[in-house]
Amino acid sequence: xxxxxxxxxxxxxxxxxxxxxxxxxxxxxxxxxxxxxxxxxxxxxxxxxxxxxxxxxxxxxxxxxxxxxxxxxxxxxxxxxxxxxxxxxxxxxxxxxxxxxxxxxxxxxxxxxxxxxxxxxxxxxxxxxxxxxxxxxxxxxxxxxxxxxxxxxxxxxxxxxxxxxxxxxxxxxxxxxxxxxxxxxxxxxxxxxxxxxxxxxxxxxxxxxxxxxxxxxxxxxxxxxxxxxxxxxxxxxxxxxxxxxxxxxxxxxxxxxxxxxxxxxxxxxxxxxxxxxxxxxxxxxxxxxxxxxxxxxxxxxxxxxxxxxxxxxxxxxxxxxxxxxxxxxxxxxxxxxxxxxxxxxxxxxxxxx
Ligand code: NAD
Ligand code: TYD
Numbered sequence: 400x401x402x403x404x405x406x407x408x409x410x411x412x413x414x415x416x417x418x419x420x421x422x423x424x425x426x427x428x429x430x431x432x433x434x435x436x437x438x439x440x441x442x443x444x445x446x447x448x449x450x451x452x453x454x455x456x457x458x459x460x461x462x463x464x465x466x467x468x469x470x471x472x473x474x475x476x477x478x479x480x481x482x483x484x485x486x487x488x489x490x491x492x493x494x495x496x497x498x499x500x501x502x503x504x505x506x507x508x509x510x511x512x513x514x515x516x517x518x519x520x521x522x523x524x525x526x527x528x529x530x531x532x533x534x535x536x537x538x539x540x541x542x543x544x545x546x547x548x549x550x551x552x553x554x555x556x557x558x559x560x561x562x563x564x565x566x567x568x569x570x571x572x573x574x575x576x577x578x579x580x581x582x583x584x585x586x587x588x589x590x591x592x593x594x595x596x597x598x599x600x601x602x603x604x605x606x607x608x609x610x611x612x613x614x615x616x617x618x619x620x621x622x623x624x625x626x627x628x629x630x631x632x633x634x635x636x637x638x639x640x641x642x643x644x645x646x647x648x649x650x651x652x653x654x655x656x657x658x659x660x661x662x663x664x665x666x667x668x669x670x671x672x673x674x675x676x677x678x679x680x681x682x683x684x685x686x687x688x689x690x691x692x693x694x695x696x697x698x699x700x701x702x703x704x705x706x707x708x709x710x711x712x713x714x715x716x717x718x719x720x721x722x723x724x725x726x727x728x729x730x731x732x733x734x735x736x737x738x739x740x741x742x743x744x745x746x747x748x749x750x751x752x
Pocket of ligand 2: 490491587596597598599601613614615616620621622657689
Protein backbone atom coordinates (compact mmCIF):
# COMPACT_ATOMS: atom_id res chain seq x y z
CA UNK A 400 0.00 0.00 0.00
CA UNK A 401 1.42 3.41 -0.98
CA UNK A 402 1.95 6.08 1.67
CA UNK A 403 -0.56 8.89 2.17
CA UNK A 404 0.00 12.05 0.18
CA UNK A 405 -1.84 15.28 -0.41
CA UNK A 406 -1.14 16.28 -4.00
CA UNK A 407 -2.14 19.49 -5.74
CA UNK A 408 -2.50 18.97 -9.49
CA UNK A 409 -2.96 22.26 -11.33
CA UNK A 410 -4.70 22.37 -14.71
CA UNK A 411 -6.34 19.00 -14.04
CA UNK A 412 -9.42 19.87 -16.11
CA UNK A 413 -7.30 20.38 -19.23
CA UNK A 414 -6.09 17.87 -21.77
CA UNK A 415 -2.99 16.32 -20.17
CA UNK A 416 -3.98 17.23 -16.62
CA UNK A 417 -7.21 15.23 -16.82
CA UNK A 418 -5.29 12.10 -17.84
CA UNK A 419 -2.84 12.63 -14.96
CA UNK A 420 -5.67 13.15 -12.44
CA UNK A 421 -7.44 9.99 -13.65
CA UNK A 422 -4.28 7.88 -13.44
CA UNK A 423 -3.44 9.07 -9.90
CA UNK A 424 -7.04 8.74 -8.62
CA UNK A 425 -7.34 5.17 -9.87
CA UNK A 426 -3.83 3.96 -9.11
CA UNK A 427 -3.29 5.57 -5.70
CA UNK A 428 -6.44 5.43 -3.55
CA UNK A 429 -4.31 6.52 -0.58
CA UNK A 430 -3.42 9.83 -2.18
CA UNK A 431 -5.76 12.78 -1.81
CA UNK A 432 -5.81 14.51 -5.19
CA UNK A 433 -6.74 18.19 -5.36
CA UNK A 434 -7.41 19.37 -8.91
CA UNK A 435 -7.01 23.15 -9.07
CA UNK A 436 -8.27 24.72 -12.27
CA UNK A 437 -9.80 28.09 -13.19
CA UNK A 438 -11.62 26.47 -16.16
CA UNK A 439 -10.52 28.62 -19.09
CA UNK A 440 -11.81 27.73 -22.56
CA UNK A 441 -9.40 24.73 -22.40
CA UNK A 442 -10.56 23.43 -19.03
CA UNK A 443 -13.55 21.12 -19.00
CA UNK A 444 -14.86 19.11 -16.04
CA UNK A 445 -16.58 16.78 -18.52
CA UNK A 446 -13.08 15.33 -19.00
CA UNK A 447 -13.24 13.89 -15.47
CA UNK A 448 -16.86 12.68 -15.29
CA UNK A 449 -15.76 9.08 -14.67
CA UNK A 450 -13.80 9.87 -11.50
CA UNK A 451 -15.56 12.99 -10.11
CA UNK A 452 -17.20 11.02 -7.28
CA UNK A 453 -14.07 9.14 -6.22
CA UNK A 454 -13.48 9.57 -2.46
CA UNK A 455 -9.89 10.77 -3.01
CA UNK A 456 -10.82 13.44 -5.61
CA UNK A 457 -11.34 17.12 -4.78
CA UNK A 458 -11.89 20.00 -7.17
CA UNK A 459 -10.90 23.60 -6.42
CA UNK A 460 -11.87 26.35 -8.86
CA UNK A 461 -9.16 28.99 -8.54
CA UNK A 462 -6.79 31.12 -10.57
CA UNK A 463 -3.05 30.58 -10.06
CA UNK A 464 -2.53 34.24 -10.98
CA UNK A 465 -4.36 35.19 -7.76
CA UNK A 466 -1.50 35.41 -5.25
CA UNK A 467 -3.65 35.62 -2.13
CA UNK A 468 -5.88 32.74 -3.19
CA UNK A 469 -2.79 30.55 -3.65
CA UNK A 470 -1.31 31.50 -0.25
CA UNK A 471 -4.67 30.88 1.47
CA UNK A 472 -5.18 27.51 -0.23
CA UNK A 473 -1.74 26.25 0.72
CA UNK A 474 -2.16 27.51 4.29
CA UNK A 475 -5.45 25.62 4.52
CA UNK A 476 -4.49 22.35 2.82
CA UNK A 477 -0.70 22.07 3.29
CA UNK A 478 -0.16 20.17 0.03
CA UNK A 479 2.99 18.06 0.31
CA UNK A 480 3.40 17.77 -3.46
CA UNK A 481 2.50 19.84 -6.49
CA UNK A 482 2.22 18.61 -10.07
CA UNK A 483 1.95 21.84 -12.02
CA UNK A 484 0.31 21.66 -15.44
CA UNK A 485 -1.94 24.74 -15.48
CA UNK A 486 -0.87 26.95 -18.36
CA UNK A 487 -1.91 28.80 -21.45
CA UNK A 488 -0.74 26.21 -23.94
CA UNK A 489 -1.43 27.19 -27.56
CA UNK A 490 1.34 28.85 -29.60
CA UNK A 491 -1.07 30.64 -31.99
CA UNK A 492 -2.93 32.23 -29.07
CA UNK A 493 0.40 33.33 -27.56
CA UNK A 494 1.16 35.24 -30.76
CA UNK A 495 -2.18 37.08 -30.40
CA UNK A 496 -1.92 37.79 -26.65
CA UNK A 497 1.54 37.25 -25.10
CA UNK A 498 0.63 38.90 -21.78
CA UNK A 499 -1.98 36.24 -21.01
CA UNK A 500 0.91 33.75 -21.19
CA UNK A 501 3.13 35.84 -18.92
CA UNK A 502 0.34 36.07 -16.35
CA UNK A 503 -0.55 32.40 -16.13
CA UNK A 504 2.68 30.68 -17.09
CA UNK A 505 5.18 32.97 -15.36
CA UNK A 506 3.37 34.84 -12.56
CA UNK A 507 1.05 31.89 -11.84
CA UNK A 508 4.03 29.56 -11.47
CA UNK A 509 5.87 31.97 -9.17
CA UNK A 510 2.72 32.33 -7.04
CA UNK A 511 2.64 28.55 -6.59
CA UNK A 512 6.35 28.42 -5.80
CA UNK A 513 5.95 31.14 -3.17
CA UNK A 514 2.95 29.43 -1.59
CA UNK A 515 4.84 26.11 -1.48
CA UNK A 516 7.96 27.75 -0.02
CA UNK A 517 5.99 29.66 2.62
CA UNK A 518 4.03 26.55 3.66
CA UNK A 519 7.07 24.38 4.35
CA UNK A 520 9.58 27.08 5.41
CA UNK A 521 12.69 25.07 4.58
CA UNK A 522 11.28 21.86 6.06
CA UNK A 523 11.07 20.10 2.70
CA UNK A 524 11.58 16.45 3.71
CA UNK A 525 9.26 14.27 1.57
CA UNK A 526 7.97 17.26 -0.41
CA UNK A 527 8.12 17.84 -4.16
CA UNK A 528 7.33 20.57 -6.68
CA UNK A 529 6.98 18.89 -10.09
CA UNK A 530 6.85 21.31 -13.00
CA UNK A 531 5.50 20.13 -16.36
CA UNK A 532 7.16 21.81 -19.33
CA UNK A 533 7.64 21.44 -23.05
CA UNK A 534 10.38 20.66 -25.55
CA UNK A 535 9.58 24.00 -27.22
CA UNK A 536 11.82 25.80 -24.69
CA UNK A 537 14.84 24.43 -26.61
CA UNK A 538 13.88 26.34 -29.77
CA UNK A 539 14.28 24.74 -33.16
CA UNK A 540 16.50 22.01 -34.64
CA UNK A 541 17.98 21.72 -38.12
CA UNK A 542 17.56 18.56 -40.17
CA UNK A 543 19.55 16.47 -37.68
CA UNK A 544 20.16 16.28 -33.92
CA UNK A 545 17.93 15.82 -30.90
CA UNK A 546 17.02 17.89 -27.85
CA UNK A 547 19.00 16.60 -24.85
CA UNK A 548 18.40 17.64 -21.23
CA UNK A 549 21.59 19.74 -21.56
CA UNK A 550 20.49 21.59 -24.73
CA UNK A 551 20.48 25.38 -24.15
CA UNK A 552 17.15 27.11 -23.90
CA UNK A 553 16.38 29.17 -27.01
CA UNK A 554 12.61 29.79 -27.11
CA UNK A 555 11.09 31.41 -30.21
CA UNK A 556 7.39 31.94 -29.45
CA UNK A 557 5.76 33.89 -26.62
CA UNK A 558 4.40 30.52 -25.41
CA UNK A 559 7.80 28.83 -25.26
CA UNK A 560 9.42 31.98 -23.79
CA UNK A 561 6.86 31.96 -20.97
CA UNK A 562 7.40 28.23 -20.32
CA UNK A 563 11.20 28.70 -20.38
CA UNK A 564 10.85 31.50 -17.86
CA UNK A 565 8.74 29.35 -15.54
CA UNK A 566 11.27 26.47 -15.82
CA UNK A 567 14.04 28.88 -14.78
CA UNK A 568 12.03 30.06 -11.78
CA UNK A 569 11.48 26.49 -10.61
CA UNK A 570 15.22 25.76 -10.80
CA UNK A 571 16.05 29.06 -9.12
CA UNK A 572 13.73 28.22 -6.19
CA UNK A 573 15.46 24.85 -5.89
CA UNK A 574 18.87 26.53 -5.68
CA UNK A 575 17.83 29.50 -3.55
CA UNK A 576 15.39 27.98 -1.07
CA UNK A 577 16.41 24.31 -1.22
CA UNK A 578 12.99 23.39 -2.59
CA UNK A 579 12.88 19.82 -3.99
CA UNK A 580 11.80 19.86 -7.62
CA UNK A 581 11.80 18.02 -10.93
CA UNK A 582 11.08 19.39 -14.39
CA UNK A 583 10.03 17.38 -17.43
CA UNK A 584 10.08 18.68 -20.99
CA UNK A 585 7.73 16.73 -23.22
CA UNK A 586 7.10 16.66 -26.95
CA UNK A 587 3.72 17.18 -28.68
CA UNK A 588 0.91 15.19 -27.09
CA UNK A 589 -2.19 13.83 -28.80
CA UNK A 590 -5.14 11.79 -27.56
CA UNK A 591 -8.64 11.95 -26.10
CA UNK A 592 -9.93 15.29 -24.71
CA UNK A 593 -7.50 17.59 -26.52
CA UNK A 594 -9.06 20.93 -27.39
CA UNK A 595 -9.62 21.13 -31.18
CA UNK A 596 -7.29 24.08 -31.73
CA UNK A 597 -4.19 21.82 -31.83
CA UNK A 598 -3.26 20.05 -35.06
CA UNK A 599 -4.58 16.51 -34.56
CA UNK A 600 -8.01 17.16 -32.97
CA UNK A 601 -8.60 20.17 -35.24
CA UNK A 602 -7.92 18.08 -38.33
CA UNK A 603 -10.04 15.15 -37.06
CA UNK A 604 -12.91 17.60 -36.55
CA UNK A 605 -12.44 19.17 -39.99
CA UNK A 606 -12.04 15.88 -41.87
CA UNK A 607 -15.22 14.60 -40.28
CA UNK A 608 -17.07 17.77 -41.32
CA UNK A 609 -15.46 17.99 -44.78
CA UNK A 610 -13.86 21.33 -43.92
CA UNK A 611 -10.50 22.61 -45.26
CA UNK A 612 -7.36 21.40 -43.45
CA UNK A 613 -5.20 24.51 -42.94
CA UNK A 614 -1.58 23.37 -43.36
CA UNK A 615 0.84 26.10 -42.32
CA UNK A 616 3.66 27.00 -44.74
CA UNK A 617 5.10 24.12 -46.77
CA UNK A 618 3.84 21.48 -44.29
CA UNK A 619 7.35 20.16 -43.78
CA UNK A 620 7.60 21.17 -40.14
CA UNK A 621 8.53 18.26 -37.90
CA UNK A 622 7.26 17.32 -34.44
CA UNK A 623 7.72 14.32 -32.14
CA UNK A 624 4.33 12.95 -31.06
CA UNK A 625 3.46 11.15 -27.83
CA UNK A 626 0.14 9.56 -26.83
CA UNK A 627 -1.21 11.48 -23.83
CA UNK A 628 -1.74 8.39 -21.64
CA UNK A 629 1.96 7.60 -22.09
CA UNK A 630 2.80 11.13 -20.96
CA UNK A 631 0.64 10.61 -17.86
CA UNK A 632 2.51 7.32 -17.20
CA UNK A 633 5.82 9.17 -17.54
CA UNK A 634 4.65 11.81 -15.06
CA UNK A 635 3.73 9.04 -12.60
CA UNK A 636 7.23 7.54 -13.04
CA UNK A 637 9.08 10.82 -12.58
CA UNK A 638 6.88 11.88 -9.65
CA UNK A 639 7.81 8.71 -7.76
CA UNK A 640 11.33 7.91 -8.97
CA UNK A 641 12.77 11.12 -10.46
CA UNK A 642 15.81 12.58 -8.72
CA UNK A 643 15.59 15.92 -6.96
CA UNK A 644 16.80 18.80 -9.14
CA UNK A 645 16.80 16.80 -12.37
CA UNK A 646 15.27 17.45 -15.77
CA UNK A 647 13.90 14.60 -17.89
CA UNK A 648 12.96 14.87 -21.54
CA UNK A 649 9.86 12.88 -22.49
CA UNK A 650 9.12 11.93 -26.09
CA UNK A 651 7.64 9.27 -28.31
CA UNK A 652 10.71 8.34 -30.41
CA UNK A 653 8.23 9.29 -33.11
CA UNK A 654 9.06 12.15 -35.51
CA UNK A 655 6.69 13.17 -38.28
CA UNK A 656 6.62 15.93 -40.86
CA UNK A 657 3.19 17.57 -40.55
CA UNK A 658 2.12 16.69 -44.08
CA UNK A 659 3.09 13.03 -43.66
CA UNK A 660 1.24 12.85 -40.37
CA UNK A 661 -1.81 14.45 -41.99
CA UNK A 662 -1.76 11.77 -44.72
CA UNK A 663 -1.73 8.99 -42.10
CA UNK A 664 -4.59 10.71 -40.29
CA UNK A 665 -6.60 11.03 -43.51
CA UNK A 666 -5.98 7.37 -44.38
CA UNK A 667 -7.25 6.16 -41.00
CA UNK A 668 -10.22 8.55 -41.01
CA UNK A 669 -11.35 7.75 -44.53
CA UNK A 670 -11.30 4.08 -43.60
CA UNK A 671 -13.27 4.62 -40.38
CA UNK A 672 -15.77 6.95 -42.09
CA UNK A 673 -16.27 4.52 -44.98
CA UNK A 674 -14.91 6.98 -47.55
CA UNK A 675 -12.79 5.90 -50.55
CA UNK A 676 -9.08 5.78 -49.60
CA UNK A 677 -7.47 9.23 -49.90
CA UNK A 678 -10.83 10.97 -50.49
CA UNK A 679 -10.18 13.60 -47.79
CA UNK A 680 -6.79 14.59 -49.24
CA UNK A 681 -8.69 17.15 -51.30
CA UNK A 682 -9.32 19.05 -48.04
CA UNK A 683 -5.60 19.83 -47.62
CA UNK A 684 -5.19 23.59 -47.98
CA UNK A 685 -1.83 25.31 -47.66
CA UNK A 686 -2.21 28.56 -45.74
CA UNK A 687 0.03 31.41 -44.58
CA UNK A 688 2.67 30.21 -42.16
CA UNK A 689 2.73 30.84 -38.42
CA UNK A 690 5.22 33.64 -37.60
CA UNK A 691 8.39 32.34 -35.92
CA UNK A 692 7.36 28.76 -36.74
CA UNK A 693 9.93 26.30 -35.30
CA UNK A 694 11.10 23.98 -38.09
CA UNK A 695 11.80 20.83 -36.17
CA UNK A 696 11.45 19.42 -32.66
CA UNK A 697 12.88 16.01 -31.81
CA UNK A 698 13.49 14.60 -28.36
CA UNK A 699 16.12 12.26 -27.01
CA UNK A 700 14.09 10.46 -24.33
CA UNK A 701 16.82 7.99 -23.41
CA UNK A 702 17.50 9.45 -19.95
CA UNK A 703 14.01 8.66 -18.63
CA UNK A 704 14.10 5.34 -20.49
CA UNK A 705 17.48 4.21 -19.16
CA UNK A 706 17.36 5.71 -15.65
CA UNK A 707 13.68 5.30 -14.78
CA UNK A 708 12.55 2.51 -17.12
CA UNK A 709 9.76 4.44 -18.85
CA UNK A 710 8.95 4.07 -22.54
CA UNK A 711 5.86 4.59 -24.68
CA UNK A 712 3.32 1.75 -24.52
CA UNK A 713 1.59 2.24 -27.88
CA UNK A 714 2.74 2.86 -31.44
CA UNK A 715 1.70 6.06 -33.21
CA UNK A 716 -0.75 4.18 -35.45
CA UNK A 717 -2.38 2.56 -32.39
CA UNK A 718 -2.56 5.81 -30.41
CA UNK A 719 -3.96 7.68 -33.41
CA UNK A 720 -6.59 5.02 -34.00
CA UNK A 721 -7.74 5.14 -30.34
CA UNK A 722 -7.83 8.94 -30.56
CA UNK A 723 -9.91 9.07 -33.77
CA UNK A 724 -12.34 6.46 -32.40
CA UNK A 725 -12.77 8.56 -29.26
CA UNK A 726 -13.53 11.76 -31.19
CA UNK A 727 -15.97 9.96 -33.49
CA UNK A 728 -17.75 8.41 -30.48
CA UNK A 729 -17.82 11.64 -28.46
CA UNK A 730 -19.56 14.03 -30.78
CA UNK A 731 -21.32 15.70 -27.87
CA UNK A 732 -18.00 16.57 -26.18
CA UNK A 733 -16.76 18.06 -29.44
CA UNK A 734 -20.00 19.96 -30.04
CA UNK A 735 -19.90 21.39 -26.51
CA UNK A 736 -16.36 22.70 -26.80
CA UNK A 737 -16.82 24.02 -30.34
CA UNK A 738 -19.98 25.97 -29.57
CA UNK A 739 -19.79 29.53 -28.22
CA UNK A 740 -16.43 31.27 -28.44
CA UNK A 741 -14.74 28.56 -30.50
CA UNK A 742 -16.23 29.75 -33.80
CA UNK A 743 -15.05 33.31 -33.10
CA UNK A 744 -11.55 31.99 -32.35
CA UNK A 745 -11.57 29.83 -35.49
CA UNK A 746 -12.74 32.61 -37.79
CA UNK A 747 -10.21 35.05 -36.32
CA UNK A 748 -7.31 32.60 -36.56
CA UNK A 749 -7.95 31.20 -40.02
CA UNK A 750 -9.90 33.87 -41.93
CA UNK A 751 -6.88 35.96 -42.88
CA UNK A 752 -4.52 33.04 -43.62
P1 NAD B 1 -4.60 22.71 -21.85
O1 NAD B 1 -4.61 24.08 -22.47
O2 NAD B 1 -5.43 21.63 -22.45
O3 NAD B 1 -5.04 22.81 -20.32
C1 NAD B 1 -4.58 23.81 -19.46
C2 NAD B 1 -5.43 23.78 -18.22
O4 NAD B 1 -4.95 24.81 -17.33
C3 NAD B 1 -6.91 24.07 -18.48
O5 NAD B 1 -7.72 23.19 -17.76
C4 NAD B 1 -7.08 25.51 -17.97
O6 NAD B 1 -8.39 25.78 -17.49
C5 NAD B 1 -6.05 25.55 -16.84
N1 NAD B 1 -5.60 26.92 -16.56
C6 NAD B 1 -5.18 27.84 -17.49
N2 NAD B 1 -4.89 29.00 -16.88
C7 NAD B 1 -5.10 28.81 -15.55
C8 NAD B 1 -4.99 29.64 -14.41
N3 NAD B 1 -4.59 30.92 -14.52
N4 NAD B 1 -5.29 29.12 -13.19
C9 NAD B 1 -5.71 27.83 -13.07
N5 NAD B 1 -5.86 27.01 -14.13
C10 NAD B 1 -5.55 27.49 -15.35
O7 NAD B 1 -3.06 22.31 -21.80
P2 NAD B 1 -2.37 20.89 -21.96
O8 NAD B 1 -2.12 20.65 -23.39
O9 NAD B 1 -3.10 19.90 -21.15
O10 NAD B 1 -0.95 21.20 -21.28
C11 NAD B 1 -0.76 21.01 -19.88
C12 NAD B 1 0.68 21.35 -19.53
O11 NAD B 1 1.56 20.53 -20.28
C13 NAD B 1 1.06 22.79 -19.86
O12 NAD B 1 1.90 23.27 -18.83
C14 NAD B 1 1.82 22.68 -21.17
O13 NAD B 1 2.77 23.71 -21.30
C15 NAD B 1 2.49 21.33 -21.01
N6 NAD B 1 2.79 20.61 -22.24
C16 NAD B 1 1.81 20.41 -23.19
C17 NAD B 1 2.11 19.69 -24.35
C18 NAD B 1 1.06 19.42 -25.39
O14 NAD B 1 1.39 18.87 -26.46
N7 NAD B 1 -0.20 19.74 -25.17
C19 NAD B 1 3.39 19.18 -24.54
C20 NAD B 1 4.37 19.39 -23.55
C21 NAD B 1 4.04 20.11 -22.40
P1 TYD C 1 0.22 22.52 -32.71
O1 TYD C 1 -0.68 21.35 -32.54
O2 TYD C 1 -0.33 23.90 -32.58
O3 TYD C 1 1.45 22.29 -31.69
P2 TYD C 1 2.85 23.11 -31.56
O4 TYD C 1 2.77 24.38 -32.32
O5 TYD C 1 2.90 23.36 -30.09
O6 TYD C 1 3.89 22.18 -32.07
O7 TYD C 1 0.91 22.41 -34.14
C1 TYD C 1 1.64 21.27 -34.53
C2 TYD C 1 2.23 21.54 -35.91
O8 TYD C 1 1.16 21.66 -36.86
C3 TYD C 1 3.00 22.85 -35.98
O9 TYD C 1 4.09 22.69 -36.89
C4 TYD C 1 2.00 23.83 -36.56
C5 TYD C 1 1.15 22.95 -37.49
N1 TYD C 1 -0.26 23.38 -37.66
C6 TYD C 1 -0.79 23.53 -38.95
O10 TYD C 1 -0.10 23.31 -39.97
N2 TYD C 1 -2.09 23.91 -39.07
C7 TYD C 1 -2.88 24.16 -37.98
O11 TYD C 1 -4.06 24.55 -38.15
C8 TYD C 1 -2.32 23.98 -36.67
C9 TYD C 1 -3.16 24.22 -35.44
C10 TYD C 1 -1.01 23.57 -36.55
